[in-house]
Each structure stands twice: as structure tokens, then as C-alpha cells.
Amino acid sequence: MAASVHPAGGLITVATCSLNQHALDFDGNLERILRSIKIAKEKGAKLRIGPELEITAYGCQDHFLEGDTQLHSWQVLVKILECEDAYDMVVDVGMPVVHKNVLYNCRIILYQRKILLIRPKMWLANDGNYRELRWFSPWMKHKQTEDFHLPKMIVDVTGQQTVPIGHAVVSTQDTCIGVELCEELFTPAAPHIEMALDGVEIFTNSSGSHHELRKLRTRIDLIKEATLKAGTLPTSLSGGLYLYANQQGCDGDRLYYDGCAFITLNGRVIAQGSQFSLNDVEVVTATVHLQDIRSHRTWSSRSMQAAGHEGAFQRVRAETRLSSEDAEDLIETQVDHEGEFEYNMPEEEVAYGPACWLWDYLRRSGMGGYFVPLSGGIDSCATATIVYSMCRLVAKAAAEGNESVIKDARRIAGEAADSSYVPIDPREFCGRIFHTCYMGTSNSSDETRNRAKGLAEAIGAYHTDLNMDACVAAIHTLFAFVTGKKPEYKVHGGSNAENLALQNIQARLRMLLAYLFAQLLPWVRGKTGALLVLGSANVDEALRGYYTKYDCSAADINPIGSISKVDLKRFIAWAGKAFELPILDDFLNATPTAELEPITKDYVQSDEIDMGMTYEELSIYGRLRKQSKMGPYGMFNKLAIEWGHRLSPTDIADKVKYFFRMHKMTTLTPSYHAEAYSPEDQRFDHRPFLYNTRWAWQFRAIDAKASAMPDRSKKGEANKGDNVQAA
Structure with missing residues (x-):
């Protein structure tokens, strides 16, 4: 039976939330849920939604399979049912x-200490970072419900023995509400289409959507499209009020969930939250007129489709009116931040996303700060600058009176007993919790040493400088004593094996020293605790395998491990101005070098020469391999078209074959996920690491194709010569 509605509709206030939930933190998760309900109530909301799996948090992984997790979830739900603020609101x-021994990812719709509906997720995310099918089963009974027998602890509060579970909608006396859960929005036949044709006016979407560079616009456009049918005519509107809630923060793993709770009305964003915030709870509200939806649904073709639509949804009744029609309440539509959604540039996403992730990781780890080996190169520079960005966010939140941030900052900085300490100066706070060290050898240059020192001074980090030649020499002496052989660098006549081994000694010794300093620097400074070591290998180096296993790229976590060199350079250029750090310009203009080989008048080590490919090429290989799902032959065919005007088919074939021979993806530090072609092998990119690196069949196919193709690059050179001659 359809909802009974007033023909003119009324005003309704709705609320959607971003919550910084943490896996299995039932106390903290409950506190944040109750706080969001209280804020929504204070703003006059009659409907409140939160992020996906907010009671447990989204990232519990195999803990979802434990009976304890399900038991504690019901116990938390009891507290929410008993909450006074939730009483006169649909929550x-x-x-x-678990229903009939099957585990579902569900939304629980509450009203007046009753459960109206348990809505299981129908389409599960199971690509990339997501493994929902490992833990949950999809609800496969379209537009059907069953009786769910409630546990006794819930019966004691609600008085209900059973409630409906399944694919249904909630009908009040004045409108109708339908749930669309995260991944369901991204499916070709999204549930909101049928719900809209069946008279549903308010759609909710509770998500656990992670941050990825340049991803947000796609998410926003899909949700706007949910209530704005594709087309250019202003009449081609399906109409509706859409509430989007999302997890925020680091949920205990490599992902950062970026919030961005917002509300759209008839395809237009009318209220929005922040993308990167240190607030644990953010509530976005809007007051809208239901008639705005109904007037947009008068389009003739839409009405004909709705009139002929078969298979009505079961409607679960809530005997209440969510809207008001009193004359004194008929005011202008109220929203939090009206206007087109505000997007961060990729440079800003690099600055703030990993910074928020680092703050969550640090405050939840119980450690006393971070340590970074500063090499004087752009990668460790970017890592340090992101830590400084974190300190800026902490200082800003503290200055705004965020008590949670202030409390965490006092504890991390060793000032827990000092109730007067407030970290409002980012450089001062950085000096307390961030430690850097330049680990030089005879192969290091004054330029890199000075850049490292200058950056540490600019951001306020506690900096140390050392020369580790004595450590390196001790290893050399030990090897020569045991074997009777003395290895030499390539520039001194040594073989490739000797040259590589001598480089790796330095890199691995830096890792040992990094952990030594991270454990003891707080003690040196008269503090307790230890530091987390940050890695600084970018995604392109990880993809190519251009690092020493267990060297200074091996760390506790890595904020730039899924960010390309190209994006890091853009970030540094932006941060130099935005953070007033002119020292960053020196890093942009420096040649990338590992400084592991002796510098001579004829030779300076170069990363791109060592790798045999440029960072820009690596980004292209990575996207084709992962996002476009191409093997060697497919990649060659694609690049033969795109690069054929400047390279011969055999040159392109050689580049592709070299990449596939050389790339490796093991022993990667857990890294902030920011790029869709990350080779992170523990969760995101599942491929074997023991390859037959000859790729014989694939490479023969490439060679055959390349030999049969015309060389367009020579034609381009001839035309260029003609143009020069004509000039």
C-alpha cells in the first residue's frame, strides 16, 4: 500500500553523517554514533543515516566471521535503541x-525503539581493495522479505519477536524511504531506478568508499545522476532526495575513507561535508520541501513508465509524519553548504588524504611520533612534507577547539599531564613528534645533505646528520676477511654483481639505523616511547622494483607508496607556495639519484637511467597493466598506436618487454592507497611474483607484430626534416 501523502507535501529535515569509525572499537564507534544522532536531533532532523557497517566499522575483514563480532553488534544496537535522542527520529x-546461518551486510532502520526493517546488501563490492564476498552473501530475493527472529536482548527492548528482513522500503504517512547500499549505486540496474518508479521519494546510501586520487568526481556524478536522469532536457528529471553517508578516516589498514557526506535534491548538490577532516563526527543536514520532488516528477514519459511499472515493493509502515505543514514552519529551504560540490585538486588530495591517514595511524598506534630518513631527494621530501601537512591540520583543529585532537596531541607529544599545552603552532608540534636523519656516505653530495637539513629546519623537524662510512667499511672488511675477495664499484672496474652488492649494503644499513634511531631518539630527548618509521618509495619504483629489499624503503607504513612520481612533483610544487616552503623548489630541480655509487667527473648516478625507463613511462605501464588489464602483447598494441609517431615498433617492443622482465612487487611496506595501478600485493593487486621472465610466447607475438608494422616514427622524422628545410 502506498504512503498517504499531502498533495502539497511539507518541509522535512534530514541528516547524513561521516564518522571516523575504527575496526572493532565498539565503545568508540557507539560514542560517535550517539553523538551524530544527538547533533542530528539538535538540527531538527527526522531522518538520520550513517556510514556502512558503522557499528563494527567497515574494515574488520575476517573478524566479520567471528561470533563475537555479531554478538557485540547487537549489544551496541541495544544502546542505540535506548538512546533518548533517537526516539522521535527514523535512524x-x-x-x-546472520539470518538462517547466512551472514549479511545490513542496514537496520529504527523508529520509536522499534526495528522497522533489516535491509541486507544485494550487490557486494568484490574488486580492487574490496573482498565483501569473502565474508558476506548478497540478498538474492528481489523485492522479497522474510521474518527475522530477534535475539532476546533486542526483544527485551522493543517487545518485537520478529521483524522483516529483505528488499523492502519504509513508508511513512507523508513520504517513502528506500535504501541503496554503496556498491548497489554502481551497478547497471541500480535499485533507485525501480524504487523511484514505485513512488520512493527519499533515497539513502551508506557507504565505505575509500579515497583515491581523482575518484571523488565519479562518485558525486553517479549520485547526482540517481535523481537527475541522463539527458540534456530540463524536463528529463526523475526527481528525489538522496542522502549519502560515508566512513571517514583510517579504519585500521591501508585505506583512507574520505567522508564527503552530502545531500542532493533533483540532481543538484544542496548540502555537503568535508573530504579531509580530523573531526571524528560530521553531520550534514538539509531542510527541503517534498513538493520540490513531486513537481519534478510530472514529466509525462516518466509518469507513463511509473504507471506501468510492475512488482511493487513491500512497504514497511512507520505511523508518523516526517514533514511539517504548519504555516510558521513554511520557510525557505535550509542547507549547510549549498552550491556545486567543491573538489580538491590532486595536489591537495596528496597533501591532505595521506596526512589524515598518518594522524589516525599515529594516534591509534600508541607511538610517540614519526621518523623519516631524509635523503635530500624528492620522495623523502614528499613524505616529510605530508607529515608537516598533518601537523598543520592538527594545529588548525586545535585552534578551532577540537578537544579530541588536543587530547591525542598532548599524549603523543608527551604532554598528557600538561592541560595547558595546545598544539596551535605546526612547526612547534612538528619538532615534538617528527624526527628526520640524513644518513650520508662518501657517495653522498653536499647538495643532498644541505637540502635535507634545509627542509627539516623549514618544517621544524628534529633533525640529525650522520656519516655511516665506518659501518659500510666494517661490512666490506668482514666480507674480505671471510672470502679473501674485495668487491669494487663499477666505476672502479668492478662487475655488475659487485656494484649492486655494494649499493645494497648502504641501503640496508640505512634501514637498520632508521629503526635504531626511531627506538632511541625519544630516549635521547628525555621522552618515553618509540617512533614509527615512514617509508618513501613511490608507486612507480614499487612497480618497477627499483629499490633494495629491506632497505630504507622498508618501514612501518608508507604515505606515498601508491602515489606516482609525477603527482609527487606536482604536490611539492603546490606545497611550496601553499605551505610557504620555498626550500621545496630546490628538490624539484634536482636530478633523482640514489647516491649509492661514487661520483666522478664523468659519472653521476641517475634513477631513470638505472631503471631503463622514465617515471612517466612507468605510470603509463602501470595503468595499462592494472586498470586496463593488459598483458605484454596487449600493452604493445596499445603503445604502438600512442607512441608510434616518435618510436619505431621494435623500440616500443623493446620497452614493453623490458618492463615485463624487470617489474617485481614483493616486500612492499604497507602504503596509503591513492592510485588505481598500485602493485600493493597483500590486498589490491593479486598476481604471482615468481614469473618466467623470458615471457617467451608473449614476446614472440610482440616481435612478430612489430616486424610487420610500418615505422611511423621515421615518417615523422622525414616530415620534420621537410618542415625545417622549408623554413
Whole structure:
């Protein structure tokens, strides 16, 4: 039966939330849920939704399979049902639910200390970073519900023995609400289409969507499209009010969930939250007129489709009116931040996403700060600058009176007993919790040493400088004593094996020293605890395998491990101005070098020469391999078209074959996920690491194709010569 509605509709206030939930933190998760309900109530909301699986947090992984997780979820739900602020409001919360021995990812719709509906997720995310099918099963009974028998602890509060579970909608006296859960929005036949044709006016979407560079616009456009049918005519509108809630923060793993709770009305963003924030709770509200939806649904073709639509949704009744029609309440539509959604540039995403992730990781780890080996190159520079960005965010939040941030900052900085300490100066706070060290050898240059020192001074880090030649020499002496052989660098006549071994000694010794200093520097400074070591290998180096296993790229976590060199350079250029750090210009203009070989008048080591490919080429290989799902032959065919005007088919074939022979993806430090072609092998990119590196069949196919193709690059050179001659 359809909802009984007033023909003119009324005003309704709705609320959607971003919550910084943490896996299995039931106390903290409950506190944040209750706080969001209280804020929504204070703003006059009659409907409140939160992020996906907010009671447990989204990232519990195999803990979802444990009976304890399900038990504690019901215990938390009891507290929410008993909450006074939730009494006169439709509250939508998320948790895992077992029904007939099958585990589902569910939304629980509450009203007046009753459960109206348990809505299981129908289409599960199972690509890239997501493994929902490992833990949950999809609800496969379209537009059907069953009786769910409630546990006794819930019966004691609600008085209900059973409630409906399944694919249904909630009908009030004045409108109708339908749930669309995260991945369901991205499916070709998204549930909101049928719900809209069946009279649903308000759609909710509770998500666990992670941050990835340049991803947000796609998410926003899909949600706007949900209530704005594709087309150019202003009449081609399906109409509706759409509430989007999202997890925020580091949920205990490599992902950062970037919030961005927002509300759209008839395809237009009318209220939005922040993308990167240190606030644990953010509530976005809007007050809209239901008639705005209904007037947009008068399009004739839409009405004909709705009239002929078969298979109505089961409607679960809530005997209440969510809207108001009192004359004194008929005010202008109220929103939090009206206007087109505000997007961060990729440079800003690099600055703030990993910084928020680092703050969550640091405050939840119980450690006393971070340590970074500063090499004087752009990668460790970017890592240090992101830590400084974190300190800026902490100082800004503290200055705004964020008590949670202030409390965490006092504890991390060793000032827990000092109630007067407030970290409002980012450089001062950076000096307390961030430690850097330049680990030089005879192969290091004054330029890199000075750049490292200058950057540390500019951001306020506690900096040390050492020369580790004595450590390196001790290893050389030990090897010569045991074997009777003395290895030499290539520039001194040594073989490739000797040259590589001598480089790796330095790199691995830096890792040992990094952990030594990270454990003891707080003690040196009269503090307790230890530091987390940050890695600084970018995604392109990880993809190529251009690093020494267990060297200074081996760390506790890595904020730039899924960010390309190209994006890091753009970030540094932006941060130099935005953070007023002119020292960063020196890093941009420096040649990338590992400084592991002796510098002579004829030779300076270069990263791109050592790798045999440029960083820009690596980014292209990575996207084709992962996002476009191409093997060697497919990649060659693609690049033969795109690069054929400047390279011969055999040159392109050689480049592709070299990449596939050389790339490796093991022993990667857990890294902030920021790029869709990351080779992170523990979760995101599952491929074997023991390859037959000859790739014989594939490479023969490439060679055959390349030999049969015309060389367009020579034609381009001839035309260029003609143009020069004509000039």
C-alpha cells in the first residue's frame, strides 16, 4: 500500500553523517554514533543515516566471521535503541546480521525503539581493495522479505519477536524511504531506478568508499545522476532526495575513507561535508520541501513508465509524519553548504588524504611520533612534507577547539599531564613528534645533505646528520676477511654483481639505523616511547622494483607508496607556495639519484637511467597493466598506436618487454592507497611474483607484430626534416 501523502507535501529535515569509525572499537564507534544522532536531533532532523557497517566499522575483514563480532553488534544496537535522542527520529545504522546461518551486510532502520526493517546488501563490492564476498552473501530475493527472529536482548527492548528482513522500503504517512547500499549505486540496474518508479521519494546510501586520487568526481556524478536522469532536457528529471553517508578516516589498514557526506535534491548538490577532516563526527543536514520532488516528477514519459511499472515493493509502515505543514514552519529551504560540490585538486588530495591517514595511524598506534630518513631527494621530501601537512591540520583543529585532537596531541607529544599545552603552532608540534636523519656516505653530495637539513629546519623537524662510512667499511672488511675477495664499484672496474652488492649494503644499513634511531631518539630527548618509521618509495619504483629489499624503503607504513612520481612533483610544487616552503623548489630541480655509487667527473648516478625507463613511462605501464588489464602483447598494441609517431615498433617492443622482465612487487611496506595501478600485493593487486621472465610466447607475438608494422616514427622524422628545410 502506498504512503498517504499531502498533495502539497511539507518541509522535512534530514541528516547524513561521516564518522571516523575504527575496526572493532565498539565503545568508540557507539560514542560517535550517539553523538551524530544527538547533533542530528539538535538540527531538527527526522531522518538520520550513517556510514556502512558503522557499528563494527567497515574494515574488520575476517573478524566479520567471528561470533563475537555479531554478538557485540547487537549489544551496541541495544544502546542505540535506548538512546533518548533517537526516539522521535527514523535512524538508519549498519551492522553485520546472520539470518538462517547466512551472514549479511545490513542496514537496520529504527523508529520509536522499534526495528522497522533489516535491509541486507544485494550487490557486494568484490574488486580492487574490496573482498565483501569473502565474508558476506548478497540478498538474492528481489523485492522479497522474510521474518527475522530477534535475539532476546533486542526483544527485551522493543517487545518485537520478529521483524522483516529483505528488499523492502519504509513508508511513512507523508513520504517513502528506500535504501541503496554503496556498491548497489554502481551497478547497471541500480535499485533507485525501480524504487523511484514505485513512488520512493527519499533515497539513502551508506557507504565505505575509500579515497583515491581523482575518484571523488565519479562518485558525486553517479549520485547526482540517481535523481537527475541522463539527458540534456530540463524536463528529463526523475526527481528525489538522496542522502549519502560515508566512513571517514583510517579504519585500521591501508585505506583512507574520505567522508564527503552530502545531500542532493533533483540532481543538484544542496548540502555537503568535508573530504579531509580530523573531526571524528560530521553531520550534514538539509531542510527541503517534498513538493520540490513531486513537481519534478510530472514529466509525462516518466509518469507513463511509473504507471506501468510492475512488482511493487513491500512497504514497511512507520505511523508518523516526517514533514511539517504548519504555516510558521513554511520557510525557505535550509542547507549547510549549498552550491556545486567543491573538489580538491590532486595536489591537495596528496597533501591532505595521506596526512589524515598518518594522524589516525599515529594516534591509534600508541607511538610517540614519526621518523623519516631524509635523503635530500624528492620522495623523502614528499613524505616529510605530508607529515608537516598533518601537523598543520592538527594545529588548525586545535585552534578551532577540537578537544579530541588536543587530547591525542598532548599524549603523543608527551604532554598528557600538561592541560595547558595546545598544539596551535605546526612547526612547534612538528619538532615534538617528527624526527628526520640524513644518513650520508662518501657517495653522498653536499647538495643532498644541505637540502635535507634545509627542509627539516623549514618544517621544524628534529633533525640529525650522520656519516655511516665506518659501518659500510666494517661490512666490506668482514666480507674480505671471510672470502679473501674485495668487491669494487663499477666505476672502479668492478662487475655488475659487485656494484649492486655494494649499493645494497648502504641501503640496508640505512634501514637498520632508521629503526635504531626511531627506538632511541625519544630516549635521547628525555621522552618515553618509540617512533614509527615512514617509508618513501613511490608507486612507480614499487612497480618497477627499483629499490633494495629491506632497505630504507622498508618501514612501518608508507604515505606515498601508491602515489606516482609525477603527482609527487606536482604536490611539492603546490606545497611550496601553499605551505610557504620555498626550500621545496630546490628538490624539484634536482636530478633523482640514489647516491649509492661514487661520483666522478664523468659519472653521476641517475634513477631513470638505472631503471631503463622514465617515471612517466612507468605510470603509463602501470595503468595499462592494472586498470586496463593488459598483458605484454596487449600493452604493445596499445603503445604502438600512442607512441608510434616518435618510436619505431621494435623500440616500443623493446620497452614493453623490458618492463615485463624487470617489474617485481614483493616486500612492499604497507602504503596509503591513492592510485588505481598500485602493485600493493597483500590486498589490491593479486598476481604471482615468481614469473618466467623470458615471457617467451608473449614476446614472440610482440616481435612478430612489430616486424610487420610500418615505422611511423621515421615518417615523422622525414616530415620534420621537410618542415625545417622549408623554413
